[in-house]
Amino acid sequence: MNPAELYETHRDLLTRAVEATVARDYWSAFPESPSKSVYGEEAAPAGERAFTALLGKPFPIDVPGATGTVTTERSPYGLELAVSYPRADPLALIAAARAAAPGWRAAGPEGRAGVAAEILRRINAASFEMAHAVQHTTGQAFVMAFQAGGAHAQDRGLEAVAYALAATTRLPARSSWAKPQRGGDPLTLEKTATVVGRGVSVVIGCTTFPTWNSYPGLFASLVTGNPVIVKPHPGAVLPLAITVRIAREVLTEAGIDPNVVTLAAEEPGDGIAATLATHPDVRIVDFTGSSEFGDWLEANARQAVVYTEKAGLNTVIVDSTADYRGLLRNLAFSLSLYSGQMCTTPQNILVPRDGIETDAGHRSVAEFGSDLAAALDKLLGDPARAAGTLGAIVNDGVLSRVTEASGLPGVIHPSAVVADPAFATALIRTPLVAGVDAADEKTYTREWFGPVSFLITTESTADSLRIFTETVRAHGALSALVHSTSAEVIDAAREAALDAGVHLSENLTGGVFVNQTAAFSDLHGTGANPAATAALTDDWFVAGRFFTLQSRRHS
Amino acid sequence: MNPAELYETHRDLLTRAVEATVARDYWSAFPESPSKSVYGEEAAPAGERAFTALLGKPFPIDVPGATGTVTTERSPYGLELAVSYPRADPLALIAAARAAAPGWRAAGPEGRAGVAAEILRRINAASFEMAHAVQHTTGQAFVMAFQAGGAHAQDRGLEAVAYALAATTRLPARSSWAKPQRGGDPLTLEKTATVVGRGVSVVIGCTTFPTWNSYPGLFASLVTGNPVIVKPHPGAVLPLAITVRIAREVLTEAGIDPNVVTLAAEEPGDGIAATLATHPDVRIVDFTGSSEFGDWLEANARQAVVYTEKAGLNTVIVDSTADYRGLLRNLAFSLSLYSGQMCTTPQNILVPRDGIETDAGHRSVAEFGSDLAAALDKLLGDPARAAGTLGAIVNDGVLSRVTEASGLPGVIHPSAVVADPAFATALIRTPLVAGVDAADEKTYTREWFGPVSFLITTESTADSLRIFTETVRAHGALSALVHSTSAEVIDAAREAALDAGVHLSENLTGGVFVNQTAAFSDLHGTGANPAATAALTDDWFVAGRFFTLQSRRHS
Known part of the structure; x- marks a missing residue:
């Protein structure tokens, strides 16, 4: 045809x-x-x-x-x-x-x-x-x-x-133009537009x-x-x-x-x-x-x-939640899916020093860290299911970052080897999570593409939002997630995301994950921070790829 | 308000x-x-x-x-x-x-x-x-x-x-997303898009x-x-x-x-x-x-x-016409309006060595030149009306180019001083037209912004179209005009204009001029040649000025 x-x-x-x-x-x-x-x-x-x-x-x-x-x-x-x-x-x-x-x-x-x-x-x-x-x-x-x-x-x-x-x-390929003239016939033109x-x-x-x-x-x-x-x-x-x-x-x-x-x-x-x-x-x-x-x-x-x-610093701001188990399950899956080898996998998880309020009671930073580690272990406990979630490590560059992160002082959840029952020699690793202080910028403002994330202790949620905006403005991000039961915090997070130039997910505790976007509904990337020059897919992404040339003549 | x-x-x-x-x-x-x-x-x-x-x-x-x-x-x-x-x-x-x-x-x-x-x-x-x-x-x-x-x-x-x-x-500020799930309620999200x-x-x-x-x-x-x-x-x-x-x-x-x-x-x-x-x-x-x-x-x-x-080399390709007087009148006005100080004023007029066929008979290049000069003199014969068409010379840079062009060997229509009855000290000049051979590229591939145009003798209309495409691709143009009674020449001119990346006007002999574009109908500039990076006004001209940032949450 x-x-x-x-x-x-x-x-x-x-x-x-x-x-x-x-x-x-x-x-x-x-x-x-x-x-x-x-x-x-x-x-x-x-x-x-x-x-x-x-x-x-x-x-x-x-x-x-x-x-x-x-x-x-x-x-x-x-x-x-x-x-x-x-x-x-x-x-x-x-x-x-x-x-x-x-x-x-x-x-x-x-x-x-x-x-x-x-x-x-x-x-x-x-x-x-x-x-x-x-x-x-x-x-x-x-x-x-x-x-x-x-x-x-x-x-x-x-x-x-x-x-x-x-x-x-959007512009018609052919159009007719007729400009009224005082006391006479209109001026008329036939016009053609060619892409x-x-x-x-x-x-x-x-x-x-x-x-x-x-x-x-x-x-x-x-x-x-x-x-x-x-x-x-x-x-x-x-x-x-x-x-x-x-x-x-x-x-x-x-x-x-x-x-x-x-x-x-x-x-x-x-x-x-x-x-x-x-x-x-x-x-x-x-x-x-x-x-x-x-x-x-x-x-x-x-x-x-x-x-x-x-690349960029995908960030999660944890303030409070009404569904702590959902939060942990959802976040553990986001960290694990394809071993964190997605450009949208969260790397930096910001938690206030005083801990967070949840429907399961107050959780200190340390408790949140061990709860997240437990959620990862639960998700990845069965090797066959774990392999289906984690996939395999794509190359030595990713593996060497995991090795490097394993030497960090504050590891909360180490990266473990998983044996895939179907492929004996597949290179499969679970996510590593390391705790760091907000002052340790050198560690967490680098991008660690792969299964490496940081639980970062901040002074407060306001401080988390400030760090979020500043690091994303400087280094970029393709995703961001906030957990809070406070309408004011959600509003502040939305403003911070607008300032940072990144799309925001809020309180994801179910079957939607921050690292996934849906065609025809979610934009991927924004152009507004250093991680990408455009979104997939909008008018800006297509408009620069063509010119419209006109010709015109009298009818 | x-x-x-x-x-x-x-x-x-x-x-x-x-x-x-x-x-x-x-x-x-x-x-x-x-x-x-x-x-x-x-x-x-x-x-x-x-x-x-x-x-x-x-x-x-x-x-x-x-x-x-x-x-x-x-x-x-x-x-x-x-x-x-x-x-x-x-x-x-x-x-x-x-x-x-x-x-x-x-x-x-x-x-x-x-x-x-x-x-x-x-x-x-x-x-x-x-x-x-x-x-x-x-x-x-x-x-x-x-x-x-x-x-x-x-x-x-x-x-x-x-x-x-x-x-x-174009993107809704708010939208609802519901993804069907096998054997369960759909996944639902409320989404916000902020410009x-x-x-x-x-x-x-x-x-x-x-x-x-x-x-x-x-x-x-x-x-x-x-x-x-x-x-x-x-x-x-x-x-x-x-x-x-x-x-x-x-x-x-x-x-x-x-x-x-x-x-x-x-x-x-x-x-x-x-x-x-x-x-x-x-x-x-x-x-x-x-x-x-x-x-x-x-x-x-x-x-x-x-x-x-x-800036660029706005070009007219003259092949033949069924309305020779209309062509001359229209072109004379385009050269004269605001003393050629428009980014769309024709500079290079390409005429084949063997002359052109018109409804007033065959015209040699020399005859066409003198007919165009006569049309200019007729249009600008009355000082008050001439002043209303020509306006005044904006600055010394324009004036010095007119002076420089006056020294060229092949001047067909010299630039004359016009006295404006209303403003005694207004600086008003008629257009200069000089004849040159197509080989004299050094002269006509420079932009002479102001009332300076060239009647360029080419080997043939095909040669004119080649020169048109090559010079506009290299130096840019904001307008182009072709005169021909031949459907094949018009088709070839349209293809040449697409290759050159410039809008084309065809056979303008009435009250529409190549140097004028109408908002909401004509694009001005294309982005496809060096004279401009975008058209006024299309999606490309606006799409790069903003980002769309999304947020999403469960319903």
Whole structure:
């Protein structure tokens, strides 16, 4: 089907998605449950077969100008992957992208949204294959990989499609202008508005959420009319290689040059992200990863608009609670999920020196610490269930931070080894929590990405809010949580979060966690603090990716 | 009235304005005719009295932290102005703006739009006072000053208000989220979205269109929640001083800190634009003026989002026409209006070596040149009417370029002195047109801001289109015009304009001119070529000025 036909095919889905961007009540296009009743009897075994068939072979994908191959992935679960990918020549990719751009521009916003929706539909159909690929590159446990790497990522992709489609069709493509003239016929003009992409787009993926964090930029750039070079992290190529393979299939079938989407795989150290991001023809860069490289991109990719999501100090302010057990259970799960390897996992837990009031009575800082440790032990007591929550440690960098934190003086809950019954060599660790004083800024204003958090003793809740605002303004954050039964404290926390520029969750004690955001309802990142330059996904995230060019003539 | 009441007062106007941003048919909120039937018998004399009362005195405005005064303006019409303004201390202005920000944030998008609409309503009521102020700073003739500096600027300001209001209210301020759970009650959350301005905004005005070019940034920043420091060009302070005076009156009456809008007047050479634009607390910069300083701001105001409108090579491609007299009349007027001192005035007129086909027969390049010169002479034959079209030369820089161009070898129409019957010492010049060959790039790829244009002989229309695309991609442009009777040439010109990244007018032979754009219908600038980083006014122009911060809690 050509782009116009794909738009007609997916028109209802796209219309519903655009409505959801405005309503922002609950909506999801892609089911998050890997159950047979949703995806059918055959989906799971077929997906596993498709994944297994990829192992130990060259990945089936064309890459213009590639020279040789690279094999760079290692499963945190110990599975031998040995998938090789064409090694990218960045200049050849840019040339191919430029050549593909005019045809993509001509497809128009609706046609491009139709192609994007079809790509997402087929990615969704490959969700089981993708889940294995995500699990064995990121270390996410299978169900999380299916959800965060599959359905949730697809929803985020569709959300970006919806914002981009709405933004590129908000001005009418054709309009008639008639200016009244005193004592004469009106002056009339026919006007045309054409959306033109900014230029070649580069999406730089990360190792922990290769799809979830890449899809918004990928699909926003595509629908706004830009060819996209997808540059995966060398440790998590496969999920994006599958994505690019599917995108190229859909493009080819739609009669579009498949080089609208290309894969840029590299040896670690090739540094092609920097080469691509600073090339004069590259006009859009999306990046998720370290603050160091993100800051470098913002400073050096001057010819491009740069959207970064980096790191920060996710903070919990504990003042008081009406559901102490719920608080502990909820917080223990947030610290444990994927071993704290989420950009939204809380790191800094601020508790006033005099302790907190709870429905289970007053708790001192020390009591709160031991209660939290107990909640972690309870959550992670069964190895099989623990492995399903914790997933595996993605790389040695995370592991070395856990080792470093283990040497801190105030450890409240040490990081323990968990044996996964299914994968004997999987690298699995429980969260470490260490107690520190608010004066020990040097420790807790560093980001310890992974299962390391701090219980920080402050002078008071007011002091906690001050520390929260100051540290987040300076170092950034992607999430924040407050627990309080006091309306004044909640109000103060909301003001503090506005000042800090971070989204706030309040009194989460049930099945919603501070480290999870929902597409079509929650923004992820704000742009208002150093952790990210934009939110996923809003108008600012899409508006810089295109221009609107007008022409006008007399009727 | 407080902000909420002002919103209710202006709700219909704002709703209509938002609708107009989407429909983009003809709409205007502020009448462009200075006639008594529109503005009443008394408006003109009262406005003149108000203007005259300002002359020779300190301008009545509070500026926080000001030290001493400056008097920097000179009327191109020779009138003695001698208005003095408080001399700004940039750091004091930034501190005052920061202090005013929380109250402005609390007013909310609708409240801020209500305040903005009231400011515009009062500016409109002061249109005659403003017209004199614009005339005697910019050199625009009175009627043009009334229109471009008054009603059209007010429409552009309202357009920015409408885009900003729509963008800041597109996400609901409150929403309810309910995620179905298998075999249980749904997970539910109440969510709040709060718009937070990016930070202190600085608007740097230009000398030729102090209001028209400043209002979009001023009002976009205001409505998105930012305090604004208005930094006029030392040669055109009065129009923006009146604007700031009115804004502060409205803010004060609404119970808002008037330092939400402040005036930053300086001695030429104080360089406070650079000081303001690079200060860490300044997060938004709007600039209209030279490419040199605009490029400097883009490179150096790294802590801010920077919107610039600079200079370029506005181009006319002449291929053929079915209305030769209309073409000549229309083009002669475009070259003459305000002595070519518009950022949209055509500079480069590309004509094929073999001449052009017209309804009046074939015309060689030389014949076209003499016909254009004759059309200029006819348009400007009567001194009083000529003065009304040409206005006056704004400053010595423009005059020296005219002098320099007079020495070029191929002058087709020399620049002549015109005596304005009303202002004996007004500096008025007709447009100069010089013939050059396409090979003489050094001459015509420079911007000659003012009444200097080039008739450039190319090999063919295809060559003209190539030169058009290449020169505009390299040097930028704010307008382009093609004349052709051939559908293929028009199609090729449209593609060339998309590649060049410039808006295109086609076959203008009547009462619409390439150098004029209409608010709520035409975009001004594109962002897609070096002449500007954004269009006035679209989502991209407003979306970077604010963040949306969410909070969420269980229902």
